[in-house]
Amino acid sequence: MNLHQRIDAFVKLGSFLTQFVSPLQDHKNTSKTSVSTMDSSALDHALLYEQMIQTLQDAHHQNTWFTYDNLAFSCKSWSEVLTQENLINWVSSYTIGEVDSPKTIAIVMAGNIPLVGFHDFLSVLLCGHKVQAKLSSNDKKILPFIASYLCAVEPEFKPYITFTEDSLKNFDAVIATGSNNTATYFDHYFSKYPHIIRKNRNAVAIITGKETTQQMEALADDVYRYFGLGCRNVSKIYIPDQYNLDHFFNGMYAWKQVINNHKYINNYDYNKAVYLMSDIKLFDNEFMLLKEDKGFSSPISVVFYERYKDIKNIRTQLEAQKQHIQCIVSLEDVPFGVAQAPGLSDYADGVDTIEFLISL
Numbered sequence: 001m002n003l004h005q006r007i008d009a010f011v012k013l014g015s016f017l018t019q020f021v022s023p024l025q026d027h028k029n030t031s032k033t034s035v036s037t038m039d040s041s042a043l044d045h046a047l048l049y050e051q052m053i054q055t056l057q058d059a060h061h062q063n064t065w066f067t068y069d070n071l072a073f074s075c076k077s078w079s080e081v082l083t084q085e086n087l088i089n090w091v092s093s094y095t096i097g098e099v100d101s102p103k104t105i106a107i108v109m110a111g112n113i114p115l116v117g118f119h120d121f122l123s124v125l126l127c128g129h130k131v132q133a134k135l136s137s138n139d140k141k142i143l144p145f146i147a148s149y150l151c152a153v154e155p156e157f158k159p160y161i162t163f164t165e166d167s168l169k170n171f172d173a174v175i176a177t178g179s180n181n182t183a184t185y186f187d188h189y190f191s192k193y194p195h196i197i198r199k200n201r202n203a204v205a206i207i208t209g210k211e212t213t214q215q216m217e218a219l220a221d222d223v224y225r226y227f228g229l230g231c232r233n234v235s236k237i238y239i240p241d242q243y244n245l246d247h248f249f250n251g252m253y254a255w256k257q258v259i260n261n262h263k264y265i266n267n268y269d270y271n272k273a274v275y276l277m278s279d280i281k282l283f284d285n286e287f288m289l290l291k292e293d294k295g296f297s298s299p300i301s302v303v304f305y306e307r308y309k310d311i312k313n314i315r316t317q318l319e320a321q322k323q324h325i326q327c328i329v330s331l332e333d334v335p336f337g338v339a340q341a342p343g344l345s346d347y348a349d350g351v352d353t354i355e356f357l358i359s360l
Helices: 003-020 045-062 068-081 084-091 118-126 142-153 155-160 180-189 213-228 245-260 262-277 311-320 353-358
Strands: 104-108 130-134 161-163 173-177 195-198 202-206 234-240 289-292 302-308 325-329
Touching: 003 045, 003 068, 003 084, 003 118, 003 142, 003 155, 045 068, 045 142, 068 213, 104 118, 118 130, 118 142, 118 173, 118 353, 130 155, 142 155, 142 161, 155 161, 173 180, 173 353, 180 195, 202 213, 202 311, 213 234, 213 245, 234 245, 245 262, 262 289, 302 311
Parallel strands: 104 130, 104 173, 130 161, 173 195, 202 234, 202 325, 234 302, 289 302
Antiparallel strands: none
């Protein structure tokens, strides 16, 4: 199987995912048509459609943080990325030769947002290596089905993909994602293997006061998508000393419906009670708490903030603490509203996964 075949299979996957870019409740009367770019008459497209619907429902029931809206957003994001143009442009930056003896790459996946480990899965397979994936208990439904879909459109993938619930064995390199605590364990356990170990990171936003209303509403997407559980969610904002917070809160109202989620409101009520009992000053818009804090990782329903006098000092500070920062959202950095829609070259923690894989 050559690189062209591998890319073609993922392009077909992207086309398949375009059928699921709206929440599941919108699919009740949707006709189950085949994907136009697929030419394999052996595939039962209607059955695959039904199986994907069932998989997304199972994923939601297993982890109710995975709302139908967020599952649809994940499908939409990947359907837009997995195009022939995007994939070819991405891999053309590297020399990906044909691999005579594929390596087995163990991938320890997180489960904070749907398909959070898919980029690693994609990278390993495109480089011609084998995936041995250990899924998070919070997200173990969707990727195995996607893997079975890939094997249906390109059967040569079958010996390249395995999933395990047991200990990882017989692998050549590791990509592991977890908390700061688990990363310490990963560093010790996988020290003798080539590895990428990822820790906690968060996104921050720098606000100048020059942002438009539309940009502030887009920032709400960066804060609230996936309930703030992703490493690219904005968990902290930097605001000028005399900034009028009404401008910020008015933008956040674009996501006021988040309070209707029972798990989210439970976190909001709990965090509010803890802070009030501790006599901590808060700004509260009835569905979000804004707390002054020098940290980066805020609890669900809470956004940290710091005021600044000189934006250059903030830039210097963030550069010094870049090991905690996944991305910066601002007028000059990642645009407002797209933090949770990274491109293929937007590598987690700034570590080039493809370069790591082709160097093995």
